[in-house]
Amino acid sequence: MNLTEYDGKYVRIRDTHGNVYSGRARYGGVDLLECEWGMDEDGIFIEDILICYSQIESIEVIVPHGTVELQTEHIVLRRYRPDDAEQLYQQFGTDPEMYTHRTGAKSSYVSKIIEMEAFDMGFFELAKNRYSERFFDPKPVEQEKLDKILEAGRIVPTACNYQPQKFYLIRSKEGLEKLKTVTHFHYNVPLMILVCYDAREVWTNPGDQYYRNYNSGEQDASIAATTMMYEAEELGVHTIWIRGFDSKTVVDTYGLPDHMIPVMMLGLGYPNEKAKANAWHYKRRPIEDFVFEL
Secondary structure (H helix, E strand, O other), X not given: OOHHHHOOOEEEEEEOOOOEEEEEEEEEXXXXXXXXXXXXOOEEEEOOEEEEHHHEEEEEEOOOOOOEEEEOOOEEEOOOOHHHHHHHHHHHOOOHHHHHHHOOOOOOOOEEEEOOOOOOOOHHHHHHHOOEOOOEEOOOOOXXXXXXXXXXXXXXXXXXXXXXXXXXXXXXXXXXXXXXXXXXXXXXXXXXXXXXXXXXXXXXXXXXXXXOOEEOHHHHHHHHHHHHHHHHHHOOOEEEEEOOOOHHHHHHHXXXXXXXXXXXXXXXXXXXXXXXXXXXXXXXXXXXXXXXXX
């Protein structure tokens, strides 16, 4: 095991005593450790903790991504692997500000945001971790992040590059109150994007014998919505895909023109303390159920 390979990388180390450490690794050479620590072996520093070579049972490079919110009543860990979340809980759970929580006493709401360094997450890991959020915090989505999410929906491929997708932002108090009248599946989101297509700008295939008068509007809008969904996940913003509404009711309620066709709603926001994936989220059928040779 060559510890120099892990210098500067974010790693998870399990030592011979069963302790787990996560963080950015800093390599400590034999000369340094012998001089300052009286040791004749190299090791890895994580923050101010030294794990010597002989104490390392396993080490792996990891790619957590997200932020931590430390509050007197609870800790919110956003998009961290379970092992890393446990390590962070152990670290921050001893913070003096958590004292009232650990003793079971109630206190006023005091929050401290701890900015964690964000690391790139591979697409497959991101796609597997993403789940439909149903428990949202009222905290608004930052405009900077929203701009990136909307840009992701703008640049997607569409049939003949006609770009019929349109995005309506529902985030004002009045708009969110109306939302509750058009769908039961609002989940008290702080922001909803109504994704539509302009029926005047779609590619059509009138000769299709199976789908009469087929147009590309729904598929174009769905590509845009999916791309925005994953961009939101990349930014630590949770989402839920909603289609439980009557299109005409939505058009009438929000005063949209007749040529604007609703496809879906994308709810966005940050999870609250009740947030978690449903038990069936990670149950996936085998690839053989999806792929066939012709």
